[in-house]
Amino acid sequence: MPRALAVAADLPRPTRPPAQVTGAVHRVLARPEYHYPGPSLFERVQKAVVDWLAGVLTGVVGSGIGAWIAIAVVLALVAFVAWRLSTGVTRDPGRGVAVSGVRTRPAADWRVEAEAHERAGEWRLAVRARYRALVADLAGRGLLHEVSGRTAGEYRAELGANLPGAAPSFAGATELFEGAWYGRRPTAAAEAARFRQLADRVLQEAG
Template identity: 35%
Template sequence: MVSLLISLLDPVDIGRGEARRAAIQELLKSEYAKESLVDRVTRTVNQFLDDLLDQASVGVAGSVVARAVLIAIVIAMIVAVVMIALRATRGGTARQTGIFGEHRRTASEHREAAERLAAESRWAEAIRERLRAVARDLEDRVIVDSAPGRTAGELAAEAGRALPGLAAELVTAARVFDDVTYGEVPGTAEAYGILRDLDDRLRTARPTFGQDTRAVPS
């Protein structure tokens, strides 16, 4: 594939028929026998670019325009790949550390940090700290097991089984946490309010293990 791109970008003026034959020979190699989705998309883009060069037959000016368009497309593709890779790396690193990250704090410390961040309108960070307060409080009250590396979704599922009356709110809170932590969704005061209200309700809720009733406030 690299050699194909080089042949298209090479400023040396070779015949279009020769370039097409070289591209076809490249694609017939055994490495293309079992293409992934990415490979098929790349091949389709290459074909489009090849057609673009074929159509740019109005002398030197047409060739220059075609080559400029090709370079712009390749650069855009490279930028997109790099951005996706960086996002995947950030997301993978964050998921490995679970909800809490690397530092252990008490539920009260997480709540204080959340309120301080909220006062500064740092909503995404405040949301993360508030869910950590929820998780630590549930662990301290033995409503959920202490599990290093647990995700927000796993916390919501386990806590929801013990507190069915708040299961839906727990799922919503986990989704908000994941959105601002991994999905790069901006935090908002309204989203933080969801976490804060849930935390307040959970602190007075009693588990109903093995029962089919709603959580009962103390």
């Protein structure tokens, strides 16, 4: 304990008020890279159903055969509903996740934003902005239909059909974007430079 007190005494005195430090921490944690998506509506409903069934099963332990028959019927109905939902709304896994927060903006605006993020060392945001610039450029050439809510996989499939020669480079750029933005892979200057190279190849092929 005396040693710990001695070490603490050697530490420099804080120069910033606690409220300012707290505000800075909150601003940093509010940035997009620290936001993690919560469970989906389906996952929340699924958990609620499982919790309810667990409670019901706990309540009927030791009850007569009639209670168990009722539980079996309920379980069968739940399984049927889950099967119908899974067969009716399952997406093509090749389509990927939806590109969220899409705003129709000129490619030049997205590039200005990307350059600002690169100067600040915000590489994930830079890759996202350059991906949006690439999509906007291709949409301007009539090679993609830029629509809010479309997935990166849908853009990849559409470009593969409209401009096969650029498909490999666009697929590589898309993988970098999805890995950085959705997969939260480590993203730095090297990944941003690689994305720019792939985007340049796509645009050269597009003419």
